[in-house]
Amino acid sequence: MTRSSARSSCGPACGSIRRRTFLADLGMGFTGLALGSMLASDGCLRAAESSTAATLPGGLHHAPRASRVIWVFCSGGYSHLETFDPKPALNRYAGLTYDTTDSENPQKSPLFLARSRSVVGFDREVYSKIMPLQVGFAPRGQSGIEMSDWWPHLAGQVDDICFVRSMYTTDNDHAAEFQMHHGRHALDEIQPTLGSWIHYGLGTLNENLPQFVFLGEFSDSRVKQNFGADYLGPQHAGVQLSLEPGKSLPFAQRGAGVLELEQEQQFAYIRQLGELAAVEYPDDEQLRARIKSYELAFRMQMSVPEALDLDRETAETQKLYGLDEEATAPAGRRLLAARRLAERGVRYTLVYASGYGTWDSHQDLKNLHAKRCSEVDRPIAGLLADLKRRGMWDDTLVVFCTEFGRTPAVQDGKLAPAATGRDHHPHGFTIWLAGGAVKGGYVHGATDELGFHAVEHPHYVTDLHATVLHALGLDSRRLEIPGRKRLDADHGRPIMDLFA
Numbered sequence: 001m002t003r004s005s006a007r008s009s010c011g012p013a014c015g016s017i018r019r020r021t022f023l024a025d026l027g028m029g030f031t032g033l034a035l036g037s038m039l040a041s042d043g044c045l046r047a048a049e050s051s052t053a054a055t056l057p058g059g060l061h062h063a064p065r066a067s068r069v070i071w072v073f074c075s076g077g078y079s080h081l082e083t084f085d086p087k088p089a090l091n092r093y094a095g096l097t098y099d100t101t102d103s104e105n106p107q108k109s110p111l112f113l114a115r116s117r118s119v120v121g122f123d124r125e126v127y128s129k130i131m132p133l134q135v136g137f138a139p140r141g142q143s144g145i146e147m148s149d150w151w152p153h154l155a156g157q158v159d160d161i162c163f164v165r166s167m168y169t170t171d172n173d174h175a176a177e178f179q180m181h182h183g184r185h186a187l188d189e190i191q192p193t194l195g196s197w198i199h200y201g202l203g204t205l206n207e208n209l210p211q212f213v214f215l216g217e218f219s220d221s222r223v224k225q226n227f228g229a230d231y232l233g234p235q236h237a238g239v240q241l242s243l244e245p246g247k248s249l250p251f252a253q254r255g256a257g258v259l260e261l262e263q264e265q266q267f268a269y270i271r272q273l274g275e276l277a278a279v280e281y282p283d284d285e286q287l288r289a290r291i292k293s294y295e296l297a298f299r300m301q302m303s304v305p306e307a308l309d310l311d312r313e314t315a316e317t318q319k320l321y322g323l324d325e326e327a328t329a330p331a332g333r334r335l336l337a338a339r340r341l342a343e344r345g346v347r348y349t350l351v352y353a354s355g356y357g358t359w360d361s362h363q364d365l366k367n368l369h370a371k372r373c374s375e376v377d378r379p380i381a382g383l384l385a386d387l388k389r390r391g392m393w394d395d396t397l398v399v400f401c402t403e404f405g406r407t408p409a410v411q412d413g414k415l416a417p418a419a420t421g422r423d424h425h426p427h428g429f430t431i432w433l434a435g436g437a438v439k440g441g442y443v444h445g446a447t448d449e450l451g452f453h454a455v456e457h458p459h460y461v462t463d464l465h466a467t468v469l470h471a472l473g474l475d476s477r478r479l480e481i482p483g484r485k486r487l488d489a490d491h492g493r494p495i496m497d498l499f500a
Contacts (some may be wrong), residue, residue: 059202064473065499066397066436067205068342069198071468072335072380073226074372075177075218076359077429079134079406079422080451082369084430085165086137086146087451090408094132098450101130106408106427106452115427115453117170117185129423130450131410134366143441145368150373153381159441160384162433162498164444168455169404169426169461174357176426177403181226181350183462184488191490194465195348196229196236201474206345208303210239215334216352227350231484238350243308243333250335307340320382329352332379339386340388342396347472353380359402362411363421384434397436397471398465405429410449428454431464436471437499462492470494 042060081087089103098105106112136149141158154161169176175186182191184432192200204211227238308316310333321336322328331353338349353376361368380400386394406422428447434440445457466476476491 002326004200010277038254060473061475061478062470063472064471065395066471067395068346069348069397069399069436069468069472070335070338070342070351071195071348072353072383072401073177073180073216073400074353074359074376074400075355076174076357076402077176077362077404077406077424078359078372078402079361079365079369080165080425080428080447081422082133082148082365082407082408083150083373084147084163085405086133086148087131087447087449089449090130090448091132093130094444096130097128098130099128101450103449106448106450108361109453111427111453111455112114115168115170116172117187118172129410129412130408133463134369145441145443148373150370151377152492153378154384157381157384158435160388160434161437161440161442163430163443164432164445164459164464164498165428165430166400166444166456166458167429167431167461167464168454168458171404172424172426174360174403174424175222176424178222178225179402180461181403182228182230183465183492190225190230191486192230192232192236193225193226193238194468195238195350195467196232197465197479198348198431198472198474199229199236200232200477201469202347202472204345205347206303208300209307209341209344209346210241210300211345211347212236213338213346213349214238214240214352215243215337215349216355218352218356221354223356231481237347238451239315241304241308241337242364243310243337284352303344307344308337310336310340311339317386320386322378322382325378328378329374331376332382335379335383336386339383339390339392343390343392361406361421362423363418365403365406365421368421370434386436393435394437395435397438397468398434399431399468400433401431401464402429405451408452411431419445427452428458433467433498437500438471439500442498444495444497455495457495460489460492460494462489463495464492466492466494467498470496471499 012447079364081090093101093103098107133148137146138149139145140147140155143159145158145161145163147155148156169179171179171185178190179185181193181195183194186368199212202211212227227240229236231239232258306312310323313336318324318332318336321332323332323336334351334353338351341349354372359369361373384398387398405425405428407425409419409422411417411423412419428451445459446455448454448455462476469476469479480486
């Protein structure tokens with residue numbers, strides 16, 4: 001090997017030092033660390049990474065309408081027909097087939113194939129006898145918006161709620177749950193979740209707490225997709241927190257006999273080693289995320305237990321959320337914790353109001369939905385009331401949703417011989433929003449007479465994502481990653497009609 005080739009393969013000539021290495025070694029690199037931290041906090045670092053830099057401080061693309069989001073999710077697919085979009089025609093046509101009603105057969109509509117993509121090997125919409133409503137309904141509040149009788153507490157808040165009755169997904173199986181959070185069908189490439197985009201675009205409001213939190217329990221490991229960051233990197237993923245007393249951070253507790261100062265010094269030393277390694281491996285996302293996780297974990301040991309200590313709340317507040325009753329306590333604790341995190345600067349909290357899949361009512365829908373609603377009704381109404389009285393209403397956006405609706409027809413046959421429930425229905429369903437400068441006592445969009453297709457102002461799930469991002473001051477189309485081409489459907493379009 002010649003001297004010139006040896007020099008090119010080994011880097012700088014003997015006696016020379018790379019400028020990047022010299023600056024990193026100078027003062028253990030702390031000058032650069034401080035600068036990087038300040039740039040990231042101000043949003044400048046993220047802007048520099050993007051080909052379309054932000055124009056406002058903090059990574060904002062326009063003036064925000066809200067600063068934080070509490071996303072409440074009901075896993076399994078609640079029936080829009082027995083909750084927020086009652087259809088009297090179902091009682092009128094009960095027992096008839098789609099072909100024998102006065103309405104067009106919705107299965108023969110072009111919308112049926114245009115918005116449906118089967119992943120289970122067969123068409124789920126094979127049930128033709130229409131099932132009547134399983135609960136009564138009535139106009140509520142000054143706005144007169146119809147809701148079912150299963151929401152007596154939430155009905156008192158109807159004039160503060162903005163309903164979207166024209167959502168649709170394209171997955172007819174439960175992977176629609178994950179589609180609801182990252183926007184892609186199960187047969188396509190997974191994308192970062194909405195919470196991760198918010199984390200990436202806006203950064204932190206509180207250095208001592210994670211900015212993207214998951215609260216809830218699940219039995220299916222795939223639920224982690226709902227707070228995953230995918231190619232944005234693990235530093236933008238959600239952090240799962242526990243509400244079990246003394247175990248809010250089960251994987252970040254200080255060891256027995258380890259003093260706080262001792263651990264602080266350990267973390268400081270690990271950070272130094274990590275940052276030195278990062279100079280030589282600048283593209284190692286896992287390393288950067290590990291450094292951040294060590295730093296955040298130490299700060300969280302002090303801040304998270306306090307934030308999740310619900311005993312600090314008054315008895316009146318705990319009762320407002322339903323913590324005094326066994327049935328409502330699980331949802332109540334999660335929603336109260338979400339409020340406490342939001343007021344401490346957590347930007348996005350994903351709350352599982354119920355257990356994984358518990359709204360999936362293929363049979364016995366009447367009893368199952370009545371039970372599920374009774375578990376969530378009082379806690380979610382309590383959250384809305386609490387946000388208003390604490391002055392958090394205008395800058396906190398609450399989203400309440402599920403993965404799809406339920407079929408207008410009864411589910412029978414081999415899968416549900418009792419014929420007392422409804423099957424999965426991605427073609428049209430209802431979600432709602434409140435706070436965050438959205439209109440109150442308002443309905444946007446509509447399904448057809450049977451509640452089958454979203455026909456008036458139909459919205460794919462990423463329109464909801466774009467709406468949330470817009471409320472926070474972000475434009476989805478400016479949250480691009482070099483080398484990653486997103487589809488137009490991945491971005492969606494903000495539903496501007498929802499804002500006051």
